[in-house]
Amino acid sequence: MAKTLVIKEEDKTRIPFLRGILTRSLQEAGMPFGDAYNLASDIRDDLSDIDEITVEDLRERVVSQLTNLHDNKVLERYKALAEAQPVIYVESPEGLSAPYSNEQFRRELEIIGLNADESAAAVEKMYQHLIDRGDPSITTDRLGYMTYRCLHLDPNYGPEIANRYLVWVNFCRSGRPLILLLGGTAGCGKSTIATALANRLDIVRTQSTDMLREVMRMMIPERLLPVLHTSSFAAWKTLPVKPCSKEDEITNQLIAGYRTQADLLSVPCEAVIQRGLKEKVSLLLEGVHVQPSLVNSISKEEDAVVVHVMLGVLKQKELKKRIKGRGTEVPQRRSERYLANFEDIWRLQAYLLDEADRNQVPIVVNSNKENALREVMKIVVDRLEDEFTSTPAAVFGREYKPEKPPPEQSEPDQA
Template sequence: MAKILVEDPEENTRVPLLRGILIHSLQEAGLSFDAAFEIATDIRHELEGIEVIASDELRRRVVNLLQSREGSEVAERYKKLKESLTIQVEQRDGQLIPFSRFEYQQGLETIALTSAEAMEIVATVYKHLVDRRIEVITSRHLGRLTYRYLRQSSELGEDVAKRWLVWRDFVNDDRPLIILLGGTSGCGKSTIATMLANRLDIVRSQSTDMLREVMRTMMPEQLLPILHTSSFRAWTVLPGTGAEMAEVSDNLLISGFRGQ
């Protein structure tokens, strides 16, 4: 059966529907393992052909099935159970913040996991917390838990787990992160910088285009003409050249680019 994703609009997340988590929550509501397994399996079959389902819709279907098979009391217990668990993460300064699966997934993607791989780890860790009814977990404990499941993953393993430790060590060290992207004009530096800043949660980025604009207000064209032209045509203001030249060598283009 194809993987079904459960979408949480509030957290803007999509995580795989894991039958094990559903079975456990049904057991928490008072069902035996066999009864919980049967309902979870029937829900999976009911959703066959559906790729994405909202978390509220999934909960509604489970409640309706419980209502018809186990009665109102069990259905109400399940509803209250799902509403009662709020997981909070205790930061290093003691502040408590809600556990966000979306932000957690973004953190995993920072170490070069694909969205699918990150979602799998999110689902595994979330199942761990739900199974144990953990409502408060320290960021340090959450980091160790993440390392453990990354290391145990047959597809990810030790190398990826070490990348996670290196990244967490850097984040907790409060060191500034400065990334320099180089390349010719128009090759996509700004596009990559924007994507990278979003992935690494970097709030400040600076393009060479902006720097040139600032410098142009400080340096008159008569003093530095190469600064006041396009990088693609910077060669036209080099000594002994001009836009009327019939042929332009690669070396001349490179000299103009480097001169600017």
């Protein structure tokens, strides 16, 4: 099927309709990625029988869809962004140019701790400042320093937020990889948080320990290693242990089964981490098998920044609700099986949180997705602050201009 061509009336140029471009424009207007992607997909389907469409007609279709969604905030921002605005190009030190992106800037501000409203306000202020400059291009160093200065001088943000931005920019330019390890029991939201973190932190390589376990199951039959072919909370049932009824004994057996399975998974987990270190690429590894020993397996001589976080849900009703909700995303039988073994899942979480606390691993309570995301990103930047202590002059080079102290005022003569 041929792509629909979008025509720009002013110069009669024709370019293919690209769903990704529309998705990005909707994100810059404040729409979450999933909703933006779905709307852009709907527009693409509507255009499947149309060979050509003008930019104005395409915008009208998007506006009509946004109106039907009754999201006035996104609608107004999209209409404002769709108006003819000069394109500002950002020039990298390598001489490459790319259009300035509000969405990328907003994402950077959310990484350093600003919420959605704060980052949107800062983005709007910075973009207007760039427009007012009247210069069609700006270097990355100049843009970075302007952002640092705006954050530093704005009473809503201040020096602390400005320094966090400086640390993040310094890390991104360092070439050092980030190894983010995310642990937690079944149903605590690891996969959801991991997907969102990878998107916001621009981590391309992600890996689930469940997937690694599945690969090992294909390689090693159940009759040879039964402890591998069951859930982490039920692994103890495959061990040669005596039946017991006391709570402490049950918990100890459960922990023994989990640790046996986790030790088996440590081999492929370490291999994935070592591959990331070798290629110097950032990596996000998530799963119930992520434990402190993985961090200890990384040599201190490596230049990677390693961050280990444990997720938890501290209310039984909330965890049960999450597991029930999994029935709409994973096979219903798995959800039912998890609920039937809920007490073991709860015991396993207690052990994981206790181990995290004992090994000084930060624990993030996942009672709200956005709050949990901000907390994890705060932990990441806090860790980066331990590694990166450069000054604005070192990060932004010749664009940095130290502030001159205000001139001293002489005391008026006394009559």
